Amino acid sequence: xxxxxxxxxxxxxxxxxxxxxxxxxxxxxxxxxxxxxxxxxxxxxxxxxxxxxxxxxxxxxxxxxxxxxxxxxxxxxxxxxxxxxxxxxxxxxxxxxxxxxxxxxxxxxxxxxxxxxxxxxxxxxxxxxxxxxxxxxxxxxxxxxxxxxxxxxxxxxxxxxxxxxxxxxxxxxxxxxxxxxxxxxxxxxxxxxxxxxxxxxxxxxxxxxxxxxxxxxxxxxxxxxxxxxxxxxxxxxxxxxxxxxxxxxxxxxxxxxxxxxxxxxxxxxxxxxxxxxxxxxxxxxxxxxxxxxxxxxxxxxxxxxxxxxxxxxxxxxxxxxxxxxxxxxxxxxxxxxxxxxxxxxxxxxxxxxxxxxxxxxxxxxxxxxxxxxxxxxxxxxxxxxxxxxxxxxxxxxxxxxxxxxxxxxxxxxxxx
Amino acid sequence: xxxxxxxxxxxxxxxxxxxxxxxxxxxxxxxxxxxxxxxxxxxxxxxxxxxxxxxxxxxxxxxxxxxxxxxxxxxxxxxxxxxxxxxxxxxxxxxxxxxxxxxxxxxxxxxxxxxxxxxxxxxxxxxxxxxxxxxxxxxxxxxxxxxxxxxxxxxxxxxxxxxxxxxxxxxxxxxxxxxxxxxxxxxxxxxxxxxxxxxxxxxxxxxxxxxxxxxxxxxxxxxxxxxxxxxxxxxxxxxxxxxxxxxxxxxxxxxxxxxxxxxxxxxxxxxxxxxxxxxxxxxxxxxxxxxxxxxxxxxxxxxxxxxxxxxxxxxxxxxxxxxxxxxxxxxxxxxxxxxxxxxxxxxxxxxxxxxxxxxxxxxxxxxxxxxxxxxxxxxxxxxxxxxxxxxxxxxxxxxxxxxxxxxxxxxxxxxxxxxxxxxxxxxxxxxxxxxxxxxxxxxxxxxxxxxxxxxxxxxxxxxxxxxxxxxxxxxxxxxxxxxxxxxxxxxxxxxxx
Numbered sequence: 001x002x003x004x005x006x007x008x009x010x011x012x013x014x015x016x017x018x019x020x021x022x023x024x025x026x027x028x029x030x031x032x033x034x035x036x037x038x039x040x041x042x043x044x045x046x047x048x049x050x051x052x053x054x055x056x057x058x059x060x061x062x063x064x065x066x067x068x069x070x071x072x073x074x075x076x077x078x079x080x081x082x083x084x085x086x087x088x089x090x091x092x093x094x095x096x097x098x099x100x101x102x103x104x105x106x107x108x109x110x111x112x113x114x115x116x117x118x119x120x121x122x123x124x125x126x127x128x129x130x131x132x133x134x135x136x137x138x139x140x141x142x143x144x145x146x147x148x149x150x151x152x153x154x155x156x157x158x159x160x161x162x163x164x165x166x167x168x169x170x171x172x173x174x175x176x177x178x179x180x181x182x183x184x185x186x187x188x189x190x191x192x193x194x195x196x197x198x199x200x201x202x203x204x205x206x207x208x209x210x211x212x213x214x215x216x217x218x219x220x221x222x223x224x225x226x227x228x229x230x231x232x233x234x235x236x237x238x239x240x241x242x243x244x245x246x247x248x249x250x251x252x253x254x255x256x257x258x259x260x261x262x263x264x265x266x267x268x269x270x271x272x273x274x275x276x277x278x279x280x281x282x283x284x285x286x287x288x289x290x291x292x293x294x295x296x297x298x299x300x301x302x303x304x305x306x307x308x309x310x311x312x313x314x315x316x317x318x319x320x321x322x323x324x325x326x327x328x329x330x331x332x333x334x335x336x337x338x339x340x341x342x343x344x345x346x347x348x349x350x351x352x353x354x355x356x357x358x359x360x361x362x363x364x365x366x367x368x369x370x371x372x373x374x375x376x377x378x379x380x381x382x383x384x385x386x387x388x389x390x391x392x393x394x395x396x397x398x399x400x401x402x403x404x405x406x407x408x409x410x411x412x413x414x415x416x
Numbered sequence: 417x418x419x420x421x422x423x424x425x426x427x428x429x430x431x432x433x434x435x436x437x438x439x440x441x442x443x444x445x446x447x448x449x450x451x452x453x454x455x456x457x458x459x460x461x462x463x464x465x466x467x468x469x470x471x472x473x474x475x476x477x478x479x480x481x482x483x484x485x486x487x488x489x490x491x492x493x494x495x496x497x498x499x500x501x502x503x504x505x506x507x508x509x510x511x512x513x514x515x516x517x518x519x520x521x522x523x524x525x526x527x528x529x530x531x532x533x534x535x536x537x538x539x540x541x542x543x544x545x546x547x548x549x550x551x552x553x554x555x556x557x558x559x560x561x562x563x564x565x566x567x568x569x570x571x572x573x574x575x576x577x578x579x580x581x582x583x584x585x586x587x588x589x590x591x592x593x594x595x596x597x598x599x600x601x602x603x604x605x606x607x608x609x610x611x612x613x614x615x616x617x618x619x620x621x622x623x624x625x626x627x628x629x630x631x632x633x634x635x636x637x638x639x640x641x642x643x644x645x646x647x648x649x650x651x652x653x654x655x656x657x658x659x660x661x662x663x664x665x666x667x668x669x670x671x672x673x674x675x676x677x678x679x680x681x682x683x684x685x686x687x688x689x690x691x692x693x694x695x696x697x698x699x700x701x702x703x704x705x706x707x708x709x710x711x712x713x714x715x716x717x718x719x720x721x722x723x724x725x726x727x728x729x730x731x732x733x734x735x736x737x738x739x740x741x742x743x744x745x746x747x748x749x750x751x752x753x754x755x756x757x758x759x760x761x762x763x764x765x766x767x768x769x770x771x772x773x774x775x776x777x778x779x780x781x782x783x784x785x786x787x788x789x790x791x792x793x794x795x796x797x798x799x800x801x802x803x804x805x806x807x808x809x810x811x812x813x814x815x816x817x818x819x820x821x822x823x824x825x826x827x828x829x830x831x832x833x834x835x836x837x838x839x840x841x842x843x844x845x846x847x848x849x850x851x852x853x854x855x856x857x858x859x860x861x862x863x864x865x866x867x868x869x870x871x872x873x874x875x876x877x878x879x880x881x882x883x884x885x886x887x888x889x890x891x892x893x894x895x896x897x898x899x900x901x902x903x904x905x906x907x908x909x910x911x912x913x
Contacts, residue, residue, distance in 0.1 A: 254431075257431060258431055258434055258435055258438075260892075260896075261431060261435060261889055261892045261893055261896070262435060262438075262889070263847070263885050263888035263889055263892070265854070266854075266869060266884065266885050266888060267439070267442070267885065269854065269869070269870070269873060270442070270443065270446075270869075270873055270881055270885070271442065271446060273873035273874065274443075274446035274447060274873070274876075275446070275447065276447060347731075351733060354733060354735075355733070355735060355855055358735050358855065359854070359855065359858060359870065361873075370735075373735070373736065373739065376739075377739050377859075380743070380747070382743065382749075385736075385739050385740065385743065386740075389733070389736035389739070389740070392733050392736060393731060393732055393733065393736065396731045396733070397727075397728070397731040400727070400730070400731050401727075404727075
């Protein structure tokens with residue numbers, strides 16, 4: 001198409017995209033709509049956890065000749081910022097990732113607002129396109145930046161900041177709660193709620209409120225990553241089966257059948273029990289590798305439905321490559337039930353992780369909600385049981401509500 | 417219909433085989449195994465006797481065999497020499513610092529780690545009979561004396577033959593006779609070992625006098641024809657041995673209490689089944705009427721309230737509720753109306769039948785609540801949509817038009833057709849009869865399959881884990897078949913022919 005033709009043709013009317021239609025429908029389901037904000041709030045809590053609770057001061061000034069650490073004497077420093085990326089302090093990559101987001105997300109939001117300042121006269125379509133592109137570029141840059149930070153493996157020597165607090169002339173400004181989620185304090189074991197420990201302490205004297213906040217990170221990460229793994233597997237296998245049919249379809253269908261007869265929870269429990277010191281990555285991988293059957297069946301069904309539709313036939317007639325037909329034409333039309341299923345899947349994965357932790361085969365040492373619940377059960381501490389139980393309950397409810405809303409919003413029969 | 421069922425049953429066999437293969441591989445390839453669990457740091461194997469009983473333990477559970485495919489008929493002499501060299505290096509004294517390195521000592525930096533020694537010992541031991549010709553050759557010709565000595569010492573163990581069907585509780589007379597002969601030969605072979613400090617002549621003597629004549633007399637045992645090799649390749653493996661037993665419904669014995677796993681599972685099954693049966697029954701009894709009721713009150717306030725309430729129940733994790741219920745109603749905060757765990761009172765033997773049933777009901781009420789409430793939402797939703805699907809159908813309108821009472825229309829015409837999907841769901845619930853809920857059994861300490869599996873996982877009790885997993889697989893397969901068949905049975909529009 002040449003330029004003159006484009007300019008002479010009448011301006012294209014502003015169609016609503018499919019996503020906008022679904023979003024418009026979705027907004028009408030009030031509970032589901034608010035649940036999105038609920039999940040966003042959980043995400044923000046996960047991100048700002050170190051601002052709320054960490055045993056490292058934001059600002060520290062030690063006068064000359066005071067305290068046990070000679071290298072700190074007479075200095076003013078901001079140890080909190082360094083500790084965020086300290087791989088001795090946070091031994092899990094998940095924590096470092098969320099700490100990174102704590103800075104990166106505000107920066108990108110500011111960047112987006114600034115960009116919009118300069119381009120005020122955009123149409124809605126152009127704006128949403130620009131937003132998509134911005135999100136794409138921003139996440140790519142973010143991944144690269146995070147990889148660089150993570151691979152640098154920055155660490156610094158351990159300093160007991162709490163002991164410096166009492167020094168004469170020392171000025172330290174701590175976060176709201178001065179505990180870390182893994183520092184054991186044997187002087188304060190199994191305490192009830194108090195002003196120092198809002199929800200008490202567990203058997204090893206760790207502050208439960210802090211663990212609860214950091215547990216948000218574990219739960220959200222496990223849910224999202226595990227579901228991403230199995231959604232990817234399911235998408236690939238489902239599209240292959242649905243698009244090629246015949247022998248490929250038969251083989252993949254058999255695989256799905258076999259996986260469906262698998263005693264999956266038993267298997268997950270067995271695997272998790274066999275791994276010594278399972279990390280949350282093990283748990284995510286196990287859930288991800290066993291959960292793909294539902295998605296694969298959905299996608300296969302959608303492909304079978306779409307394969308004979310005119311636009312796909314036209315694409316085939318035009319001689320497009322198979323990859324292009326699958327990825328550009330069929331898949332975008334087949335993913336909407338996947339979104340619904342994935343939302344429920346996140347809730348399911350969080351529940352599985354909580355169950356595993358509750359049974360004592362979850363990620364070792366991680367501040368998982370299920371682990372808090374089981375330690376509360378062992379020591380009969382109601383605060384532990386109630387707080388962690390409600391955290392799990394609220395998270396799962398929010399996700400399920402979003403799933404329900406999405407399901408109804410994508411169903412044309414239920415359109416309001 | 418019959419051909420369809422037959423086809424499905426035949427298809428179940430390869431499915432079951434593949435699932436059992438995958439589970440088996442996962443269990444065996446996962447880090448840690450029952451042998452390691454019985455012998456966590458190698459300390460069990462210090463003394464000669466302990467080593468021998470450990471070897472028999474491995475033999476009993478086939479842990480000395482390769483997992484899937486056996487290529488040990490093609491062992492080379494280097495395969496055997498390498499681990500022996502590791503052990504020999506470990507047993508040699510370390511060279512003094514500064515002194516020249518002589519053949520009689522190991523340089524300090526080459527001294528093997530203790531984990532390597534354990535692994536090397538295991539390796540030769542697991543080679544069993546297959547290593548014998550190479551051990552003979554090593555004992556004869558190796559240039560290092562300590563390796564020759566080690567080879568003879570190993571021969572005394574590796575040359576022993578395993579008894580056939582050794583752990584059979586009541587063997588036939590023939591079997592007993594042949595096993596007795598094997599045991600006698602093994603005893604003799606064991607006595608042909610040599611002490612640590614030997615001269616080359618000692619090794620030569622024992623080889624000439626004992627081992628070479630024995631080896632030459634039994635040489636056909638160590639020569640494998642092509643058919644033998646195929647047999648060994650596929651069938652002298654853990655998986656093949658397991659399947660061999662499985663075909664006779666023999667799930668093996670537990671590594672923990674040495675009792676047949678199948679008996680234990682059968683003994684634990686009633687507990688789980690009682691729990692699951694009543695749970696499913698109650699779930700249907702509540703959710704079907706509830707679904708019908710809310711379909712009739714579609715989109716009213718009442719319907720919404722019920723839907724939200726069920727939704728909340730659905731999102732409540734059952735282990736949370738279970739812990740809370742125990743706290744509130746069992747351990748006296750504030751009530752202690754129910755027992756905190758178990759299936760029946762301890763003194764149940766001297767109770768009347770009715771009393772026993774009362775005791776069981778009293779014990780399982782709380783677990784039942786926890787097990788049931790979660791499925792209410794899904795089931796009543798099925799019932800609701802099932803009814804909504806049929807309620808606008810023409811035949812319902814016809815029934816109303818011909819003047820039938822509303823109750824008649826609902827119960828006879830609508831419900832019967834609307835409940836087809838939810839009835840066929842029963843088949844898929846069959847596996848839960850066995851798997852029940854690990855979590856609930858764990859919290860309430862009910863000695864069912866779930867708790868058994870949980871405990872077996874901690875003990876690396878492969879046979880028990882396999883039995884539980886396979887049992888659940890078989891029931892899933894049967895359940896899926898039943899649910900398909902029941903479709904055809906309840907709905908005459910569906911046929912499979």
